[in-house]
Amino acid sequence: MSSILRRCTKLTHSGILSMLPGSNGRSCALQYFASEKRYSTSSKIKVDLDSNTGVAIMQFQSPPVNSLSLDFLTEFAINIEKLELDRSCRGVIITSALPKVFSAGLDILEMYQKSPEHYVEFWKAVQEAWFKLYGSSKVTIAAINGNSPAGGCLLAMCCDYRIMAENPRYSIGLNETQLGIVAPFWFKDTMQNVVGHRETEKGLQLGKLYTAPEALKVGLVDELVPEEKVVSSAAEAMSKWLAIPDHARQLSKSMMRKPTIDRLLAAREADITNFVSFTSKDSIQKSLGMYMEMLKKRRS
Numbered sequence: 510m511s512s513i514l515r516r517c518t519k520l521t522h523s524g525i526l527s528m529l530p531g532s533n534g535r536s537c538a539l540q541y542f543a544s545e546k547r548y549s550t551s552s553k554i555k556v557d558l559d560s561n562t563g564v565a566i567m568q569f570q571s572p573p574v575n576s577l578s579l580d581f582l583t584e585f586a587i588n589i590e591k592l593e594l595d596r597s598c599r600g601v602i603i604t605s606a607l608p609k610v611f612s613a614g615l616d617i618l619e620m621y622q623k624s625p626e627h628y629v630e631f632w633k634a635v636q637e638a639w640f641k642l643y644g645s646s647k648v649t650i651a652a653i654n655g656n657s658p659a660g661g662c663l664l665a666m667c668c669d670y671r672i673m674a675e676n677p678r679y680s681i682g683l684n685e686t687q688l689g690i691v692a693p694f695w696f697k698d699t700m701q702n703v704v705g706h707r708e709t710e711k712g713l714q715l716g717k718l719y720t721a722p723e724a725l726k727v728g729l730v731d732e733l734v735p736e737e738k739v740v741s742s743a744a745e746a747m748s749k750w751l752a753i754p755d756h757a758r759q760l761s762k763s764m765m766r767k768p769t770i771d772r773l774l775a776a777r778e779a780d781i782t783n784f785v786s787f788t789s790k791d792s793i794q795k796s797l798g799m800y801m802e803m804l805k806k807r808r809s
């Protein structure tokens with residue numbers, strides 16, 4: 510019983526599960542213990558599924574900045590796939606358990622001074638994570654509680670709805686050009702589907718990191734809320750999305766996303782070849798090395 514009470518305190522502090530649809534509003538109701546299912550298989554990502562509500566909370570917990578390493582991406586794709594196959598799951602909220610950062614994007618170390626074989630494996634994992642999340646039939650909501658550059662922005666853009674902390678110090682965007690690299694066409698397609706052609710053109714060329722208010726203005730995020738309310742607001746938004754019959758919403762989602770997914774499916778191998786030859790170039794390796802140095806200097 511004491512362990513149940515300890516757990517109870519944890520859930521009440523999180524304020525997450527008690528906000529979800531289907532909750533009777535009582536904090537720490539014991540029913541949560543019966544309905545909460547832990548999915549997590551390792552330490553980088555924690556997933557809890559509430560079988561009362563059908564809503565899973567996926568929390569990134571890979572210090573220092575939730576960078577998307579090969580291991581992280583593999584774990585991410587497995588978790589999304591597992592939830593996809595679980596008929597009791599209807600929606601997924603994706604957020605970060607770390608302060609100030611949602612995700613720092615692709616792990617630059619995976620693209621720096623590695624073998625071509627490694628680049629192939631890494632890029633396949635990036636593609637796979639995108640296919641799984643962008644193609645998910647579940648309602649997906651990003652609760653963006655920190656900085657979200659590049660690959661972090663991509664994950665958020667794959668979701669159906671984005672809620673960001675209104676902290677003006679947090680930014681989000683595809684900033685690849687600032688690193689001297691180029692976002693692939695399917696990153697571009699994903700952004701274009703969210704904010705349109707013109708804003709994507711500006712955002713991509715400039716490698717723009719939008720502040721939270723700027724992101725709201727251009728439609729890159731749908732809502733700004735106080736930082737401590739990001740996840741509870743995502744839960745509220747989720748209940749609205751779940752009020753729509755699944756089959757109708759899923760077919761509508763698929764209708765909107767299929768052409769974009771098919772485009773990468775048709776060019777999957779070419780996209781890998783392109784990534785490997787681009788990343789292996791001396792000039793690109795130099796740019797990545799300088800960028801890592803800049804990050805380190807900024808820190809000291």
Ligand SMILES: CCCCC/C=C/C(=O)SCCNC(=O)CCNC(=O)[C@H](O)C(C)(C)COP(=O)(O)OP(=O)(O)OC[C@H]1O[C@@H](n2cnc3c(N)ncnc32)[C@H](O)[C@@H]1OP(=O)(O)O
Binds near residue numbers: 574685
């Ligand atoms: C070639 C084809 C195109 C491929 C498409 C590429 C997509 C990408 O996603 S590329 C990655 C782009 N990401 C970024 O530009 C983000 C860089 N990071 C930051 O701006 C900041 O770290 C932050 C705002 C996310 C967080 O700031 P802060 O809390 O101040 O943390 P630090 O900057 O001190 O970083 C701590 C630690 O983490 C290392 N690090 C940060 N980002 C990455 C990363 N993306 N990959 C690998 N490592 C990263 C940083 O260097 C620090 O390391 P140490 O100094 O060794 O502690």
